[in-house]
Amino acid sequence: MRHPELQYLDLMSAILEHGDQRVDRTGVGTKSIFGASVRFDLSRGQVPILTTKRVYWKTAVKEMLWFLTGGTNIQPLIRDNVRIWTDWPLAAYQKATGEAISQEAFESRIAEDDAFAAKWGELGPVYGKQWRRWLGADGREHDQIAGLIHTLKTNPTSRRMLFHAWNVPEIGSMALPPCHMVYQYYVTSDNKLSCMMYQRSCDLLLGAPFNYVGCVALQYMIAQQAGLDLGEFVWFSGDTHLYLNHFEQAKLQISREPRDLPTMTLARRAASIDEYTIDDFAVEGYAPHDAIKADVAV
Template sequence: MRHPEYQYLDLLERVLETGDERIDRTGVGTRSVFGSMVRFDLSQGHVPILTSKRVYWKTAVKEMLWFLTGGTNIQDLLKDNVRIWTDWPLASYRAATGETITQTDFERRILEDDAFARRWGELGPVYGKQWRRWLGPDGREHDQIAVLVQLLKNNPSSRRMLFHGWNVAELSDMALPPCHMVYQYHVTSGGRLNCLLFQRSVDLLLGAPFNFVGAATLQLMLAQQSKLEPGELIWVGGDTHLYRNHLDVAREQIRRDPRPFPTMSIVRDVPSIDDYKISDFLVENYDPHPAIQADVAV
């Protein structure tokens, strides 16, 4: 059987060979295809942590756990040594003040000065806010994750088991509108939990590997909470692109042969969806190729 990671490597190659050259929001430029899909079977314990390059899976899991808190400030991420969201508030700070502060100094100020963090570390109503505290027109907040867990437990045949982050009324206040925006779940008659994730826009080199890990981790958590077995993770991409400054490293990556996917397990019986910690996740037999360095386009 062909290694499932080839779906991702084939997609890299498809974008390289047939992608449409486009000028994008960042000014870097992309090569893009529209409409893509990959499928991963989680039922045997294996998770899609890519092996053709090292993926820092703990960072991706910590980001997902942060989303579940409903947090929107990078101070909480930095306390957990996660720096993948710093670029956006740092760019805003530099633009507003004209100060040529380094990322290291900016992050230090966020960590040490709560007032500075409240002013400059805030990302706006991004993912976690929408997932856990979607604001209705009547002023009432809606916890989409809590509703999802209850549906999985009590009405697993429902076709309404989903959550999303594209809150039109609050898009303009977000540092970055949601890319991985709709998660829908399906439970088989045999008790397996499947997930379909629709991602409207995906940085294929840097973003997708993290999105695969985050979605798989959430699927394992939801399965445990609802006493189901993990099934299939289906990822669907809208605008699927490589930035122009990523093309050479993408070519390097597709020359590498995948190695067996690692396994991920949850090492304790966690009482609720709000109680998971990074120490609850055990990844075994991860033997990737070396990491590939590339810059984030902001």
């Protein structure tokens, strides 16, 4: 059986060999392909935490747990040692004030100063806001996650079991418009829950490995809340790219042999989707190659 991680490495190779070189929003430049997919069978407990480089899976799960709170300020993330969202508010602060503050100093102020965090740690109506508090034209808020779980329990063959974050009137107020934007769910006749996620834009080296982990962690929680087993995780991407300054890292990762994927379990059944913590997730058998460092394009 072909190792499932090779799907990801094949995408890297395809971009390096055949990708269209483009000028992008960040100014760094990319090579990209349009339209990509991978799929992973979760039914035996194995999860797509990539092994050809170390993926800090707890960071990805913590980010997903933060999304589920509906939060839009990075202060809770910083206090939980998650720094993957700092670049955007830091850049906004530096541009607005002209202060050459370091990331470390900025994060310290965010963590310790509530007033500073309220002003400079806000990301706008990003993922969690749309998932849990989508504001309708009538002024009512809609909890898409709660609605999804209710439908999974009451009408599991529905073709309307999805949520998304592309709220057109609010995109301009977001620090970054949603990349992983549509999640759709499917229940088989033997009660296995599959998830298909569509991502409009994907930084393949840095973004995709985190997206896989976060999405699967969410699938685990939703399946447990709905009393279902795990099926497949299916990922689709639109503009799938490697930044020009990530080529050497990608080549290094491609050169490595994938190892056995780890397994994930939930230590308990939380009372609701809102009550999971990072301590509820257990990953075993993860023995990856060394981490690969690369800069985030902002």
